[in-house]
Amino acid sequence: MKKTTLFNIHEKLGAKLVEFAGYLMPIQYSSIIAEHKSVRNSVGVFDVSHMGEIFVTGEKAQDFVQYITVNDASKLFPGRVQYSAMCYNDAGIVDDLLVYKISDDKFLLVVNASNIEKDFSWMNENNKFGVSLENKSDEYSLVAVQGPNSNKVLQKICNKDLNLEYYHFFNAKIADVEMILSRTGYTGELGYELYFKGDEKIAEQVWYKIFEAGKEFNIQPVGLAARDSLRLEMGFMLYGNDIDKTTNPLEAGLGWITKLNKGSFLGREMLLKIKAEGLKRKLVGMLGHDKSFPRHGYEIKADNKNIGEITSGTISPVLERPIAMGYVDISHASEGNEVNFVVRGKESSVNIVKLPFIKK
Amino acid sequence: MNFPDNIKYTKDHEWISVQGKIGTIGVTDYAQGELGDVVFIDIDSNKTDIKLGDSVGTIEAVKTVSDIYSPCSGKIVEINKELQTRPELVNTDPYNSGWIVKIEMSDPAELDSLLDSKAYKSLIGK
Numbered sequence: 001m002k003k004t005t006l007f008n009i010h011e012k013l014g015a016k017l018v019e020f021a022g023y024l025m026p027i028q029y030s031s032i033i034a035e036h037k038s039v040r041n042s043v044g045v046f047d048v049s050h051m052g053e054i055f056v057t058g059e060k061a062q063d064f065v066q067y068i069t070v071n072d073a074s075k076l077f078p079g080r081v082q083y084s085a086m087c088y089n090d091a092g093i094v095d096d097l098l099v100y101k102i103s104d105d106k107f108l109l110v111v112n113a114s115n116i117e118k119d120f121s122w123m124n125e126n127n128k129f130g131v132s133l134e135n136k137s138d139e140y141s142l143v144a145v146q147g148p149n150s151n152k153v154l155q156k157i158c159n160k161d162l163n164l165e166y167y168h169f170f171n172a173k174i175a176d177v178e179m180i181l182s183r184t185g186y187t188g189e190l191g192y193e194l195y196f197k198g199d200e201k202i203a204e205q206v207w208y209k210i211f212e213a214g215k216e217f218n219i220q221p222v223g224l225a226a227r228d229s230l231r232l233e234m235g236f237m238l239y240g241n242d243i244d245k246t247t248n249p250l251e252a253g254l255g256w257i258t259k260l261n262k263g264s265f266l267g268r269e270m271l272l273k274i275k276a277e278g279l280k281r282k283l284v285g286m287l288g289h290d291k292s293f294p295r296h297g298y299e300i301k302a303d304n305k306n307i308g309e310i311t312s313g314t315i316s317p318v319l320e321r322p323i324a325m326g327y328v329d330i331s332h333a334s335e336g337n338e339v340n341f342v343v344r345g346k347e348s349s350v351n352i353v354k355l356p357f358i359k360k
Numbered sequence: 361m362n363f364p365d366n367i368k369y370t371k372d373h374e375w376i377s378v379q380g381k382i383g384t385i386g387v388t389d390y391a392q393g394e395l396g397d398v399v400f401i402d403i404d405s406n407k408t409d410i411k412l413g414d415s416v417g418t419i420e421a422v423k424t425v426s427d428i429y430s431p432c433s434g435k436i437v438e439i440n441k442e443l444q445t446r447p448e449l450v451n452t453d454p455y456n457s458g459w460i461v462k463i464e465m466s467d468p469a470e471l472d473s474l475l476d477s478k479a480y481k482s483l484i485g486k
Contacts, residue, residue, distance in 0.1 A: 026395060033422065291420075293420040315399045
């Protein structure tokens with residue numbers, strides 16, 4: 001099993017470690033709820049070095065990105081990030097990803113840890129543009145610093161004025177380490193992601209400097225479990241739960257990143273067909289009232305009929321109410337509708353609500 | 361991790377403390393650590409005739425849901441109401457204020473089949 005450059009720190013902190021996408025990762029350090037709230041109220045730090053970094057270089061790098069992803073990469077300029085997805089020809093989702101435009105002939109694609117090999121093969125299979133594709137996932141550490149105080153913490157140890165706009169990035173030094181610093185994250189809070197190379201010594205230097213700078217804000221390490229509840233409160237997709245090769249971006253509510261008029265791209269023809277025929281089901285947000293805990297795989301019913309399944313669920317630490325996402329038949333997908341999810345034979349009522357669950 | 365000597369344990373990570381015919385039941389320190397943050401406890405209070413090993417309810421934690429298996433036969437006589445508003449007591453004080461139910465035992469001899477703290481510790485490798 002692989003370990004990230006920060007593994008020794010997680011062990012020292014007494015983190016509960018679990019295997020995730022071939023890596024031994026910290027799932028929680030203290031309490032999931034406390035970690036969650038530290039990000040919402042102040043600032044928390046995540047090791048997400050298991051994520052994949054694939055570089056695309058060449059004269060036709062942009063044409064390649066445009067062809068392989070659903071969003072419009074021509075809107076990007078150097079220093080701009082875009083949320084996007086890759087589709088198969090049948091419109092099923094290969095992965096969701098972040099696209100970084102470094103220069104006209106260089107892009108960075110940040111993909112899910114569990115999909116690195118699959119994505120890299122898919123990119124190579126569809127490389128009709130002669131671009132160079134390099135999977136540098138093992139060379140990069142990735143640390144996310146998230147929460148309302150994240151800017152104040154990082155500014156102290158950054159060699160540049162940290163005035164990045166949302167979904168923008170630049171090269172800078174944090175704790176004297178050269179890195180790509182982007183204002184992105186998976187929490188809905190003000191936050192940054194730090195991509196840097198180097199060994200354990202370098203990574204630990206970055207980690208400790210961040211914690212030193214964040215001490216006055218009671219900065220906390222945050223594990224993958226709280227990362228999951230944070231993203232779910234925002235209605236962000238998790239590949240493997242809410243989206244996969246059997247779901248398409250339109251039914252997943254990712255129409256806003258699916259630019260059908262940008263020209264040819266993988267999956268476009270099927271997506272046009274799906275759009276013309278109309279959706280059969282839709283991913284919706286559901287908010288509950290009683291003490292019930294929605295979980296992945298639970299059945300959703302209305303009028304005593306199965307209408308879908310929960311893809312992600314939890315008790316929101318902020319709302320202290322059940323929240324869930326799941327696909328339901330289009331006839332039941334309107335906001336305000338009441339449906340039920342089934343826990344061990346018992347039905348709990350939830351209302352379909354607009355995402356995100358908490359407004360930022 | 362703490363495993364008091366004056367109570368009995370099950371292989372499913374419950375504990376029982378006995379006063380007369382009443383057994384007070386909760387989950388062990390090890391169990392609460394594995395479950396992580398407990399968000400609520402759902403006890404099936406309609407169940408009157410409980411057999412040893414029956415599920416008397418569930419513990420919903422952020423990570424997972426787990427059954428609570430009764431370490432004895434009998435009937436539920438009290439449910440810890442404090443847990444309705446403070447389920448985290450199961451995490452912070454599993455053997456005292458984090459108790460879950462009290463059962464009036466119908467066959468106290470069953471307790472002989474349970475584990476003492478030493479046997480329980482060896483079960484979980486501590």
